[in-house]
Amino acid sequence: MTEDQLLYVLALQHVPNVGDIGAKKLIKHCGSAEAVFKEKKHILAKIDGIGKVRLNELSLSTHLAAAKAELDFIHKNNITCLYFEDSDYPEKLKHSIDGPILVFQSGAVNLKSERIISIVGTRKITTSGIAFCEKLVEELAVFNPVIVSGFAYGTDITAHKSAVKNGLQTIGCLAHGLNQTYPKVHKKYVAEIEQHGGFLTDFWSSSIFDRNNFLKRNRIIAGLSTATIVIESAERGGSLVTADIANSYNRDVFAVPGRPTDALSKGCNNLIKQQKAQLLSTPLDVAYILNWQLEREPKVIQKQLFVELDDQETLIYEFLKKTDKQLLDSIAIACGLPIFKVAGILLNMELKGVIRPLPGKLFEII
Incomplete structure (x- = not known):
């Protein structure tokens, strides 16, 4: 993608109320993001789902100015841009209907791996939850998966740290631009994670930090992966939203069961009870249900x-x-x-x- 093409993609991404699904429809109809802005509005109005409110937002000068500022930030910080029609865009995310038209990447992420799993759960992870998460990553390390999570407190950072410890690549999906770190206390992990993978986001450096960003971010966590694993969750929580999104993408979901009386097991138990997740009691369940084979040949025996x-x-x-x-x-x-x-x-x-x-x-x- 040329710089001019990227500029127009950024401009389209900046248009409010269009969204990724709407943007993809517009690009498909017109052929490119640039052509969208140059097409006559009465023709765009005929596209299913594109109403007058959205069309009125397509003021090129406003969005092009914002795109130029963001493009300057991208160049100064050596950020990689992944466009949904390009070959370097994450393959699994391509098949997610609401996947971003443009994703920003820092670090050296291996997005071509066939073995990408997301690990999510409560921010108030228990000692036993930490132990299970660490064991999960350690035992799956022989299959060399890429570990995806949200870089938040609790389960997320446990998954990232376990991946690094076991020499695996890990991807942190952020709910903000690449110009900031949240939570700030996790800044000490940024360099190490970028050396063992990196960070992805579809938020701009100028994006306002908002709680709703986390829910939007979750579609990338679920969309990148073959399977989503929920370690611990209360009856309600963001990790359950991620599990629901993964189900909507027809991806495997696993949940670690717990005692009915444990508050942080209720979410996982409900997922299993409602048949929204497969019961996960040992790390090897993941490898066999996903049909992962060892990357090294098994020992040969004569008889x-x-x-x-x-x-x-x-x-x-x-x-x-x-x-x-x-x-x-x-x-x-x-x-x-x-x-x-x-x-x-x-x-x-x-x-x-x-x-x-x-x-x-x-x-x-x-």
Whole structure:
């Protein structure tokens, strides 16, 4: 995208009441952001969902001036701009109907990874919540996922720090422009996160900081990822909004269950009860339900007889030996074991070189 093209995209993004869905309709109809401003209003009025109020806002001089100021900020701070029609725009976000037409990036984020997961939850995370989050990231590290969160207190910063600790890339999705840090106490983590990933936002440097920004930001957290994981949540909270958005994008959602009497487990328990999320009791559930395969080859063995299996592993091995390829759910049902437990057993068996995962969430013995 040329600088002139970027200028007009910024100008269109600056127009109030148009929004990302409306902007995409206008661009598709006219061919470019520049053409939108130069098209006759009576022609634009024929586009479905584009009313008089929106058309009256399309005053080029006002928005072009604001765009030039923002473009100057972008150049001075070495910010990368990702346009929704370009190849470097996050692939999964392209398939989110209300994904931003333009995203601003700092750092060196790997947006081409097929394994991007979002971890969200309460800002008042408990000790057990922290422990689970850290264990989750640590055990999934072998699959080399990119960890996305919102850089806020509690669950968010725990996820980011755990990703850095385990040598993973992490993306902080911000509810403000790249000219500020919120909360300010997290400024000490900025450089480290940019070295292990970076930050994304669709807010300008001139954007007013507002609580509603966090809800808007959540669509990027959900849209970037294959799956969203809720660690802890009260009965109401922003992480539940993120889970709902992920569901609307037809993405997987996981929730960590807790005791019914625990206030910070009510949100997760409700997601599971309402079938809006899959129950997550062990990190390996994520890898198997998403059908992630290890990036390194499992250890090769000459004969299965030389591998020591426990009773449950033997039960699964004998079932697969008789039935050939099987789904995770089918294995669990046939062997009378919980799905979450079977997921962990299968990973152990894969590491032993006894079985291997196949496309379509199937498993077979080697």
